[in-house]
Amino acid sequence: MSASADTTTRPSDDADSFASLDPRTGAEVGRYPIHDRAHVRAAVDAAAEAATWWEGLGFAGRRKRLANWRRTLVAQIDGLARTVREETGKPFDDARLELVLAIDHLDWASANAEKVLKKRSVSPGLLMANQAASLAYRPFGVIGVIGPWNYPVFTPMGSIAYALAAGNAVVFKPSELTPGVGHALARTFAEAVPDAAQHPVFTVVTGKGETGAELCRAPGVGKIAFTGSSATGRRVMATASENLVPVLIECGGKDPLIVAADADVEAAADAAVWGGMSNAGQTCVGVERVYAVESVADRFLAAVTAKARSLRVTATDGPDGDFGPMTMPAQLEIVRRHVTDALERGGRAVVGGADSVGERSVAPVVIADVPEESSAVTEETFGPLLVVNRVPDVDEAVRRANATGYGLGATVFSEKRGDDIAARLRCGMVSVNGVISFAGIPSLPFGGVGESGFGRIHGEDGLREFTRPQAVARQRFALPIAVTSFKRT
Ligand code: NAD
Numbered sequence: 001m002s003a004s005a006d007t008t009t010r011p012s013d014d015a016d017s018f019a020s021l022d023p024r025t026g027a028e029v030g031r032y033p034i035h036d037r038a039h040v041r042a043a044v045d046a047a048a049e050a051a052t053w054w055e056g057l058g059f060a061g062r063r064k065r066l067a068n069w070r071r072t073l074v075a076q077i078d079g080l081a082r083t084v085r086e087e088t089g090k091p092f093d094d095a096r097l098e099l100v101l102a103i104d105h106l107d108w109a110s111a112n113a114e115k116v117l118k119k120r121s122v123s124p125g126l127l128m129a130n131q132a133a134s135l136a137y138r139p140f141g142v143i144g145v146i147g148p149w150n151y152p153v154f155t156p157m158g159s160i161a162y163a164l165a166a167g168n169a170v171v172f173k174p175s176e177l178t179p180g181v182g183h184a185l186a187r188t189f190a191e192a193v194p195d196a197a198q199h200p201v202f203t204v205v206t207g208k209g210e211t212g213a214e215l216c217r218a219p220g221v222g223k224i225a226f227t228g229s230s231a232t233g234r235r236v237m238a239t240a241s242e243n244l245v246p247v248l249i250e251c252g253g254k255d256p257l258i259v260a261a262d263a264d265v266e267a268a269a270d271a272a273v274w275g276g277m278s279n280a281g282q283t284c285v286g287v288e289r290v291y292a293v294e295s296v297a298d299r300f301l302a303a304v305t306a307k308a309r310s311l312r313v314t315a316t317d318g319p320d321g322d323f324g325p326m327t328m329p330a331q332l333e334i335v336r337r338h339v340t341d342a343l344e345r346g347g348r349a350v351v352g353g354a355d356s357v358g359e360r361s362v363a364p365v366v367i368a369d370v371p372e373e374s375s376a377v378t379e380e381t382f383g384p385l386l387v388v389n390r391v392p393d394v395d396e397a398v399r400r401a402n403a404t405g406y407g408l409g410a411t412v413f414s415e416k417r418g419d420d421i422a423a424r425l426r427c428g429m430v431s432v433n434g435v436i437s438f439a440g441i442p443s444l445p446f447g448g449v450g451e452s453g454f455g456r457i458h459g460e461d462g463l464r465e466f467t468r469p470q471a472v473a474r475q476r477f478a479l480p481i482a483v484t485s486f487k488r489t
């Protein structure tokens with residue numbers, strides 16, 4: 001599990017500023033201010049004024065401006081992808097894909113906000129037939145968005161785009177590992193929406209955990225949308241509770257992949273390796289554990305082994321490999337601990353091992369037959385480590401899949417029973433015969449259960465998440481006392 005401010009402090013950081021580093025080389029690529037309480041509160045106050053203007057534009061006015069933002073992002077996509085690559089170390093193509101998916105969400109949110117959120121009449125029921133009843137979804141005002149570093153555009157955009165489309169202003173605190181990406185997003189917004197110069201509808205504050213905490217407790221914030229580790233999620237909830245501010249919490253996961261006896265084994269192996277290793281395994285909804293039914297387990301493991309061995313890791317200053325270094329150096333130690341623990345408890349190293357953990361990156365590791373109590377099975381690893389365990393049948397696979405405290409995503413490979421197995425999984429999202437597919441479908445809600453958090457981004461639920469329902473009952477005519485007093489005669 002990744003941690004908060006302490007794990008991201010660099011030697012050159014001081015009380016007022018911090019460095020952003022290229023994880024491939026360790027070179028400083030930018031320096032950013034650590035915004036304090038006064039700065040965060042001023043940003044929130046300005047956003048609160050801007051929110052009134054933004055809400056007043058109505059759905060059409062916002063749609064037009066968000067469409068401009070979309071066009072600007074598309075026009076600048078390669079430059080933005082280079083910024084993402086520089087601060088995360090991920091391959092350029094992965095960074096670009098992240099942007100494409102984020103832009104698609106922006107598109108969907110702005111196109112659908114009116115349909116989902118516009119004021120509507122509802123039936124008052126027989127007893128209250130003299131009332132005209134309506135339901136409106138009203139914006140909160142200011143949404144504080146706190147983001148992680150692993151998908152520094154795609155992940156926060158799931159809150160930013162939906163919150164803006166719903167009529168809120170946003171103050172965004174990007175991860176201290178990716179502040180340049182946060183600034184790049186705000187710059188493109190300012191270019192696309194010039195009237196936001198007078199009305200700061202989308203602003204960025206930079207800093208570490210304390211800056212995020214100040215955003216959580218700033219008076220005027222209507223809701224906090226947090227994405228990060230479960231440990232930080234708990235702190236965010238505690239701080240937001242000071243002002244009884246509602247929170248949306250998107251946290252970590254330990255996503256399982258189930259390979260049933262009737263699975264397309266090659267496709268399942270592709271999914272396991274891509275879902276487990278892409279972005280160096282630093283994906284909340286990746287694949288961290290596999291439960292393969294005995295009858296196909298050997299074939300599956302052979303296919304995974306061949307695929308994992310063929311992967312290339314980006315070398316310092318070299319061309320992009322299949323995945324890059326660990327973005328947060330502190331994560332190296334967690335991966336090393338999980339690999340060592342799995343092997344010491346009797347797991348079988350199939351690809352790589354403890355030596356795969358290098359100075360900046362981790363080469364692919366696949367370990368089979370890992371005891372379920374191992375930290376590699378129970379805790380989020382967030383590295384290119386795949387645990388492959390064999391099970392007698394799908395029932396046992398489902399039981400083990402559901403056995404951790406997390407419940408974000410899951411993957412099922414089965415030709416005939418995919419949907420049935422999916423229905424038995426305790427998690428927010430399932431891909432059947434594919435992997436992480438749900439994240440790219442804007443109309444589907446995204447989020448988890450248990451230690452993976454609560455609330456939903458994306459889709460209709462994601463739009464409503466950034467609004468509060470307001471009920472209005474307007475009396476159309478007075479009813480005789482006999483009817484309204486409910487007296488029995
Ligand atoms: P993190 O929890 O360390 O930090 C997330 C953000 O919270 C950062 O911006 C950080 O500065 C801020 N923060 C830290 N302490 C804070 C505090 N006390 N109050 C307010 N804000 C604070 O997480 P990370 O290392 O940036 O991201 C990796 C984690 O995020 C993984 O666990 C991953 O699974 C999870 N994640 C989840 C999703 C999802 O949608 N569920 C998506 C991406 C990442």
